[in-house]
Amino acid sequence: MPTITTPVRPLSIGPIELEVPVVLAPMAGITNTAFRRLCREYGAGLYVSEMITSRALVERTPESMRLIRHHESETPRSIQLYGVDPKTVAEAVTMLVAEDRADHIDLNFGCPVPKVTRKGGGAALPWKTDLFRAIVEGATRAAGDVPLTIKMRKGIDGDHLTYLEAGRIAEGAGVASVALHARTASEFYSGQADWSAITKLKETVTSVPVLGNGDIWSADDALRMVDETGCDGVVVGRGCLGRPWLFGDLASAFRGGHRKAEPTLGEVATAFRRHAELLAEFFESEERGCRDIRKHVAWYFKGYPVGGELRAKLATVESLAQLDELLGTLDADTPYPGEGAEGPRGRAGTPKRPALPDGWLDSRELVGDDRARLVDAELDTSGG
Template sequence: MTLSLGRYTLGTPVVLAPMAGVTNAPFRQLCQEAARAGLPTPEQAPAIHATDVPEGIFVSEMVTSRALVERTPESMRIIQAAPGEKVRSVQLYGVDPATVRAAVRMLVSEDRADHIDLNFGCPVPKVTKRGGGAVLPWKRDLFAAIVRGAVQEAGEVPITVKMRMGIDEDHLTYLDAARSARDAGVAWVALHGRTAAEHYSGTAHWDAIARLKEAITDIPVLGNGDIWSAEDALAMVEQTGCDGVVVGRGCQGRPWLFTDLVAGFAGSEVRVRPRLREVAGVLRRHAELMVDHMGEEDRALRELRKHMAWYLKGYPAGGDARRALALVDSLADLDAKLADLDLDAPYPGEAAEGKRGRAGSPKVPHLPEGWLDSREIDGRLAALLAQAELSVSGG
């Protein structure tokens, strides 16, 4: 099963979802290396071993269009490619069509991206209260203007859209938005089967992904939500008919999930079941890549702390050891803390799998005043949106 993206044909229809503070260049490098480890042998599948065939798409952290146009140091760090990245994929956030256009123009004219994904799925209050992310498609004209402008500026660089079902059950937007995006010329649409109100709680609505696939037949439809294993990915494709999957929280602390995914889509039963010593090795390499990426050892190790609980999920590491690892501040400190673990511990099975990351609970989305009164933008909301680019940091 393959997936097309502009001039690219992906060897596996799998996309690493952009996650703030997670999918930076070091983590993407680990995931891509894991994906290559899951490929069939060259004798079994020579076509997907060609040097220009990407194993999947590995998307950067979200960057705001305003920050990118202003070339803030953080936004430029976010779009930095990982070594050996075959498709440089950037996710762009914006609520102003002109600013999004300018950001796309910069990425394309300066050859900084091979693929641009537009974020219409973020449910966090600092984004939705300004009319961005998962709530923006409610304003049909604004959504269409942003997507159409991005496609026009991108030229041959493919534009894709990632979105949620809508604001809540009473304000669903995904079918209208997907048709609008298709008509604007996007390469594919990806749907996270939850509303903004659901955040990451409960169970993703794969039935909505199936409905979208039934409605949109002329471009690929990708599914996202509750993919914790290769078996989940294959089940989503079978149950919904989607053309590919987008994997987010399931790979946190488990970059080797991409080995499983690539193998699974190739029909192989190969799965990675690492002992704690192997997990520690990946964690140590992650740290080294972070130091190289950030250039500051203490900052890199602070950024890595959030990954510790994900890597250790299910393994026999006591509370003291976990707390100590969550406070590491140097590579030497990390080495010492890892050496204290029972590195001979075997793979703990289901305890290391399944849900990870904070699911949260359903909550009423924060919206601009009067946002739901109309599907169109009025002058007051237009002025509010002009300020929104300034209030959401890149990444």
């Protein structure tokens, strides 16, 4: 493991002190309380909920209210909101604060999913500087003493970058930190993250922490990002899919250690089973929890000699008892496969022209029918 030359200090996000400057990135359908609890059992840091649509939260839809629940073991409690209307976002923040449902609130301005950007949300929104400013300023005021942060991308594409101006606006609004996924919306998750953009943002935003996100597949990558960019901490997304122990590696690395988890197949199976159990508890349904764990099969067993037939059965499991029976057929002593289990995971997608509202790029301010289009951007419970 490389020696880091940039001093790494505990990360302060408002009043929240993190000994290890690591944040779990919000991922739709992934970072529910079950996965957050599992990752926390292995490491340290801040574990953020999946994206919750502010409108659904204000309307108190059953699904949004379930998604903001935290287990008693989760502290600090962190929730990410997605929204496009300043008034609704502020109302959602006010609700979370008044009802003591969160210790940290993050706003999402980085989602590249077409169903979000084509309506002006996610990574498309900072292009409209007046709207971005109104949302961030209103949310920060509503948050009061609860730290409010933002997560964003470089911009829409290489010709329409927004991150430096958005960083300055957010800093001026009083956010507690700014996180940058060093890709544009058009890149989705393809290619290589442009860490130099994190360096530029760090040079631009100087009064609050700047966090880097993109292509952190190992603790080595995290140390290298901090060293190369000078960022104050890292945000880890796809790198931990099927690898909750990555947070243990990160905690060790940032504390000056050299521990690297190299789990046997039996240890992977134990983590997978624990994840399924926590999902069943979260959904209050064993059947639904087992349905949800299916999408994690390929990530957990990446690189391990688990045959296609068994993988297929795991991907259709219906009960914990059936899961136990299937996992019991594995050779628990099978050693860690090395590089085969490491590196990129999750769908990268391919570079493409972002889906945007008609005429969205014609002006940096809301004009014409822009506001009417934005109304439809918050129809889902989750923003991703």
